[in-house]
Amino acid sequence: MTETLSSRGLSARPQMICLAGFMGSGKTTVGTLLARQLAWRFVDLDDRIEESAGLAIAQIFERFGEPAFRQIEANQLRAALGRVSAQKEATVLALGGGTYAQPGCPEFLRTAGVPVLWLDSPVELLLSRCMTMTGRPLFRDESSFRALYAQRLPSYQLADFRVDSSGDPAQVVAQILGRGILSAGGNEAHLVVEKPNS
Numbered sequence: 001m002t003e004t005l006s007s008r009g010l011s012a013r014p015q016m017i018c019l020a021g022f023m024g025s026g027k028t029t030v031g032t033l034l035a036r037q038l039a040w041r042f043v044d045l046d047d048r049i050e051e052s053a054g055l056a057i058a059q060i061f062e063r064f065g066e067p068a069f070r071q072i073e074a075n076q077l078r079a080a081l082g083r084v085s086a087q088k089e090a091t092v093l094a095l096g097g098g099t100y101a102q103p104g105c106p107e108f109l110r111t112a113g114v115p116v117l118w119l120d121s122p123v124e125l126l127l128s129r130c131m132t133m134t135g136r137p138l139f140r141d142e143s144s145f146r147a148l149y150a151q152r153l154p155s156y157q158l159a160d161f162r163v164d165s166s167g168d169p170a171q172v173v174a175q176i177l178g179r180g181i182l183s184a185g186g187n188e189a190h191l192v193v194e195k196p197n198s
């Protein structure tokens, strides 16, 4: 079933959308391309975290632990929303892989009126993408990766829209635009929302 944002109490012309999804789901790559096509600003939450801490994410985990990382992440998410509402600049925000799975985050974004797109790929594909990348402290081995994915899946399913991100990033963007999830550019964008499992 397709619903409009308005029918769910969200703005039909959002100033911001968030991309959620597990590590390796393509949030940064797809978000960059999507923002370019929409002529929106692109912000990567992981980059904001690193800038604010003056440290790479792996170092934040190493020196201060995950709870401190989550605190910085939550602060930077709030700061990103604050900037968008102050500057009125339409923005695609790529969340970190764990952001949307933190307690209260889906409710926080819903209350703020920010639509969330879940980039969904099979765990095998996520695994193969992450195998070749470094700098992800929560990617330790295959079994813990699968367990974390399973644990977070119910959170991602709370997103407003599910997008299959197993294909080429340009095709994922085309899918988002072609399915009418977001149509038109700039502040004229209009978002149509489906329940992920419908």
Ligand code: S3P
Residues within 6 Å of the ligand: 021, 022, 023, 024, 027, 046, 057, 095, 096, 097, 098, 099, 135, 136, 137, 138
């Ligand atoms: C994390 C994912 C990472 C980054 C940090 C924690 C997670 O983001 O925020 O390493 O908890 O899954 P990406 O999904 O962009 O790699």
